[in-house]
Amino acid sequence: MKRYVLLVIALGFLAIYLFPLYWMYLTAFKPSSETFTFPPRFWPTDPQFNFAKVFVEKKMDVYLWNSLVVAVGTTVIAALIGTGAAYALARVRSVWMDVALFLILMMQVLPPSLMATPIFVLFNQIGLIETPRFAVILAQTAKVLPLYIVLCRTSFMQIPKELEEAARVDGASRLSAFLRIIVPLARNGILVTSVLIFLQSFGEYVYSRTMISQENLQTATVGLMNFMGPNTTDWNGIMTYAVIYVTPIVIVFMLLQRKIVSGLTAGALK
Amino acid sequence: MSALLRSLRDGRGFDAALACLALAYLFAFSAFPLIYNIAMSFQEVDMFSLGDLIRPFVGLANYKTLFAAPEFWPIMANTVIFVVLCIVFQLGIGFGLALFFQQDFIGASYLRGLFLAAWIIPALVAGAIWKWIFAGDFGVLNYLLLSSGLINEKIFWLSTPAISLYSVIIANVWLGIPFNMILLSVGLAGIPKDMYEAASLDGAGPWKRFWHMTLPMMRSTLGAVVCLGIIFTLQQFDLFASLTQGGPANASNVAQYWSWQLSFQNYDIATGSAVSVLMLGLVIVVAFLYVRSTRQEHRA
Numbered sequence: 001m002k003r004y005v006l007l008v009i010a011l012g013f014l015a016i017y018l019f020p021l022y023w024m025y026l027t028a029f030k031p032s033s034e035t036f037t038f039p040p041r042f043w044p045t046d047p048q049f050n051f052a053k054v055f056v057e058k059k060m061d062v063y064l065w066n067s068l069v070v071a072v073g074t075t076v077i078a079a080l081i082g083t084g085a086a087y088a089l090a091r092v093r094s095v096w097m098d099v100a101l102f103l104i105l106m107m108q109v110l111p112p113s114l115m116a117t118p119i120f121v122l123f124n125q126i127g128l129i130e131t132p133r134f135a136v137i138l139a140q141t142a143k144v145l146p147l148y149i150v151l152c153r154t155s156f157m158q159i160p161k162e163l164e165e166a167a168r169v170d171g172a173s174r175l176s177a178f179l180r181i182i183v184p185l186a187r188n189g190i191l192v193t194s195v196l197i198f199l200q201s202f203g204e205y206v207y208s209r210t211m212i213s214q215e216n217l218q219t220a221t222v223g224l225m226n227f228m229g230p231n232t233t234d235w236n237g238i239m240t241y242a243v244i245y246v247t248p249i250v251i252v253f254m255l256l257q258r259k260i261v262s263g264l265t266a267g268a269l270k
Numbered sequence: 271m272s273a274l275l276r277s278l279r280d281g282r283g284f285d286a287a288l289a290c291l292a293l294a295y296l297f298a299f300s301a302f303p304l305i306y307n308i309a310m311s312f313q314e315v316d317m318f319s320l321g322d323l324i325r326p327f328v329g330l331a332n333y334k335t336l337f338a339a340p341e342f343w344p345i346m347a348n349t350v351i352f353v354v355l356c357i358v359f360q361l362g363i364g365f366g367l368a369l370f371f372q373q374d375f376i377g378a379s380y381l382r383g384l385f386l387a388a389w390i391i392p393a394l395v396a397g398a399i400w401k402w403i404f405a406g407d408f409g410v411l412n413y414l415l416l417s418s419g420l421i422n423e424k425i426f427w428l429s430t431p432a433i434s435l436y437s438v439i440i441a442n443v444w445l446g447i448p449f450n451m452i453l454l455s456v457g458l459a460g461i462p463k464d465m466y467e468a469a470s471l472d473g474a475g476p477w478k479r480f481w482h483m484t485l486p487m488m489r490s491t492l493g494a495v496v497c498l499g500i501i502f503t504l505q506q507f508d509l510f511a512s513l514t515q516g517g518p519a520n521a522s523n524v525a526q527y528w529s530w531q532l533s534f535q536n537y538d539i540a541t542g543s544a545v546s547v548l549m550l551g552l553v554i555v556v557a558f559l560y561v562r563s564t565r566q567e568h569r570a
Contacts, residue, residue: 002375003374006370006373006375006378007375007377010370010371010381014381014385017388017447018385018387020388020399020444021387021391021399023399023410024402027402035408036408038407038408038413039417040410040413081291081292084288084291085289085291085293087285087288088284088285091285092282097285097289100289100293103296105560105561106557106558107300108557109501109505109553109554110300110550111504111507111526111549111553113526113527114526114529114530114545115303115304115307115546116534117533117534117539117543117546118304118306118543119299119303120534121310122303122306138299141295142298142300143300145292145295145296149292174284175284202392203392203393203394203395205392205393205394205511206530210530221394224394225394225511228401235408238398238402239398242395242398245392249391253386253390257383258380260386260390261386264452265452265455265456
């Protein structure tokens with residue numbers, strides 16, 4: 001009996017906590033006339049489907065595509081550079097590796113809004129601002145690479161050293177043992193971390209806002225801010241935009257929830 | 271040369287090369303900009319000298335301008351209020367929820383994980399949603415407070431100078447709760463169950479058990495979570511951009527947003543860099559404490 005009471009209380013907490021997300025979905029489904037009624041309605045009486053209209057009007061295909069380019073680019077570079085480093089840091093115990101890990105953890109904490117100024121000036125001087133999406137990818141990779149390394153490192157630490165040693169006895173080089181034995185075994189950890197990095201980069205804002213000036217190269221976060229403007233009234237449209245943007249993220253999260261949670265907790269505290 | 275190749279193929283060189291690749295990347299795109307930022311804070315930088323490699327050195331002039339700015343101390347005070355209140359409430363509510371979900375019932379861990387759904391959505395979108403919830407005339411928050419009798423007239427959450435900072439704090443606490451809760455749950459799960467059983471047999475009540483067992487056992491986790499919380503709160507930018515943009519009249523401005531505004535809205539890059547240097551110094555101190563606390567835990 002007590003367990004059911006606890007379950008009901010837990011559902012209550014969750015409902016209160018996730019109410020803002022409900023409010024976003026509800027507003028998106030309301031007709032614009034009903035958006036501005038006071039008292040507000042808490043249930044859709046006459047659901048509208050403005051999604052296609054907002055998608056086309058707000059050129060969301062362009063914005064979402066740019067966000068996708070940034071997120072995929074960031075994830076690919078972080079995975080290419082970070083996987084090896086995570087492995088090396090998990091395998092080797094030496095003073096140098098401790099120093100390296102310390103430096104990497106320190107890099108993790110730099111706030112992007114404070115790094116935006118020097119990165120912008122630097123990229124401007126070497127001409128990277130000419131390819132703004134690539135510039136954002138490089139900056140965002142630097143932001144997420146430490147987290148990638150820290151999270152991946154824990155999955156490499158769980159692989160027994162003996163497996164690799166056996167392959168080495170059979171004559172495999174370090175590189176082929178790494179690529180053929182170790183990476184496939186750590187596949188799950190690498191994938192979950194990559195998804196997490198991808199989701200984070202898909203919502204990136206500071207660097208995109210700072211470095212991308214051409215509208216057709218801007219990301220979905222910047223597009224949303226352009227839409228919101230200083231004196232917004234079209235809340236119905238904004239919430240519809242938000243729903244289109246956020247729903248795929250929420251679905252990916254629901255599918256991978258367990259793995260994301262365990263990956264996150266393992267990395268942040270160890 | 272062949273010795274180097276052999277080391278790369280077979281020995282320690284391989285690990286070193288892998289680690290160095292990532293470090294080189296981080297040096298180029300994190301550490302170097304950081305150093306460059308310190309240099310810029312002592313130079314005269316504006317939109318015209320942006321492309322120059324050598325700029326006039328002005329010593330501490332940028333910092334003098336900064337400290338003399340009338341908004342400097344209010345914004346610093348806002349930053350402190352923002353960080354302290356966010357940490358207190360995120361940690362308090364997160365800890366409460368973690369303790370609650372520690373109990374044994376169906377779906378406890380699954381439901382706990384669902385809280386992260388709010389954490390995973392882009393902070394800028396979360397800001398947009400909260401802006402609509404906070405809306406003065408048609409916002410649902412005002413409706414709920416009015417109809418429950420807690421307030422008598424509508425509050426203009428984002429445009430009232432005395433309130434706007436607290437509105438951003440509410441939104442940021444909301445964003446931060448799941449992360450705090452999940453990390454604290456890990457710490458709670460690490461406390462052996464039989465210790466509690468032994469304590470209850472000895473007649474220790476729930477409050478005593480929490481105070482004398484849970485809290486001391488959670489010390490290192492709490493330390494790490496507080497450090498991470500400070501770091502993430504100082505990183506919060508998107509909520510300020512989407513909710514108040516530091517306004518009205520800097521009433522809700524904090525250092526990390528101000529630094530960006532100075533550089534990219536006022537084009538006063540030198541002063542913006544000076545603000546970053548001050549803040550980054552603070553962040554690095556906190557990070558140092560965090561890294562030390564987690565490494566001790568790791569060794570133990």
